[in-house]
Amino acid sequence: MTFTLDQIATALGARVEGDGSLPIVRAAEPAEAGPDALALAMNPKYADGLARGRARAAILWDGADWRALGLEAAIFVPRPRYAMSGLTRLMDPGPEIAPGIHPSAVIDPSARIGAGAAIGPLVVIGPRAVVGPRARIAAQTVIAEDVLIGADALIHAGVRIGARVILGERVIIQPGAVIGADGFSFVTPEKSAVETVRETLGDAGGAAAQSWTRIHSLGAVSIGDDVEIGANTCIDRGTIRDTRIGSGTKLDNLVHVGHNVEIGRDCLLCGQVGIAGSSRIGDRVVFAGQVGVNDNIFVGDDVIAGGATKIFTNAPKGRVLLGYPAMRMETHVEVYKALRRLPRLFAQVAELQKSVSKRPGSD
Template structure:
């Protein structure tokens, strides 16, 4: 894809220098950049690689002396990662409408918006509603009563269950499952986990008279707000009666599980392998690091950061930074961590004191 330096600067909303008519065909790391590439040298640490490369044009840091770096053209950016967002969008052309593939199963009563791209072996349930400019890649399936807003992109192998509603511009990566039944079962009498919770483990667990698990079906579906993105192989389970909900702009990484009945607010980030047990609630702008997990029915407030691998067993107020297992606010976690690191020396000190104290039992 060929773009001029002026076109790229306009897409980034920033300033171009030098020969702005120069054409580049792809972005590249400085050490790999050639004459037709746009080198990405947005930090001074890349100056040496840039000088040694064959690049004629580059994106550089705000006060870089681009001429001293041997460039014919340059684009300056104040915030590198923000520039990467606009740059990658500029070099990723929007797919053209391909219509409906002849192997796709699209019942006559489906409502399909303008300019669709429905790929090979896509299966739509009767009555499915699809917005304008939606792209469904190969082997996508959509269940009864589900609707998709405009400009949605569902990659290969995505599964949408019954009664799910996707807003506009939703992106689902390969093999995402939205609206599967929740992991929800009940026994006739109290189950092992219920008895263990009630007795706090103080009473040995004995075999119940009837351990049969009776399945609770999920009737509530899932609602995804506008601009939600879900990474590959992630699962969002349907609600039991009311829908599981994910708010506008929330981004979910690969291999994430959101349990049935969860409510997730707007602009959240859930990193890889996060697990939310059923009926949990996240406020707005929550960040959950990789492998963090919440217990069932936990409420996490707005603007909370949950560190990687943290295990959340209690409610979290707004604005907290929590970490550890069980998760604590940062100051409390540091106190606990320091105390744990002192334990070995404390044990050695106690052993030394015991040797110095007379043993009264030995005198008897």
């Protein structure tokens, strides 16, 4: 695909200075940009890269002198990183899924396929499933019975969607994700050691040896509009009610959402986040990588948790958390500073002990 600089600027709501008719084939880092590339030099620190590259046009920071940088034209945007969203959307062709239904796809006669949908090779669609208009489903995806997929959804290769799952409009699911596997729910005939430990916070008691018995998952998964789910992410079905993901929420790769979990709108969950069963997450919550959330707790709206934070108790609305166990971020920073001072403190205490022991009458 080829765009003129003017076309790109129009798509970004930006202004062009110089020759807006320059053809652009791709975006590139400044030092690697050739004559047909748009160099992404959105900060003065990239000026040296422009000198090493051969770009004719670039996206520049406000106030930059594009002529002095040896360019023929430039685009200026008020918020460069946000402009990246529009630029990449414009230039990304997406997966190549041929229109219509591939001959190797296996589709139950009772399934309904919306107008303009594209079904790739070796896709399996189960009984009574509904695929919305213009949805695109890539190769080797398996869609179980009674699944409902909204309009304009994009499901990449190798996704597995369990029975009765509901996907909203414009949902994007990356390769290998599993939506609607059974929840991890097991119980013992008598009180188990785990239950005892929960009550005693440490003492397993005299629980007898016994086997685990499955609690079957009768619920499903319900996902709102404009949700994105990363590669190899797993979202378990609910035990009785559905596991729910609110509209606009984005899940990174390798995220695990347990059974009965409810996640609000416009949340951002980074890689390897794990949320245990029956927890509730509010709106606009952000979890950095490897955040863990205990089961049966509530995390309020607008909570932000830093990397590897472990949340064991309810988190109030708007709280910024860090650490294991989770605490206010500013408190965690102070605790960490104090922890680093401990060796020096121990040395000082040892010196004081020596001084005291040498004093007359200290025996």
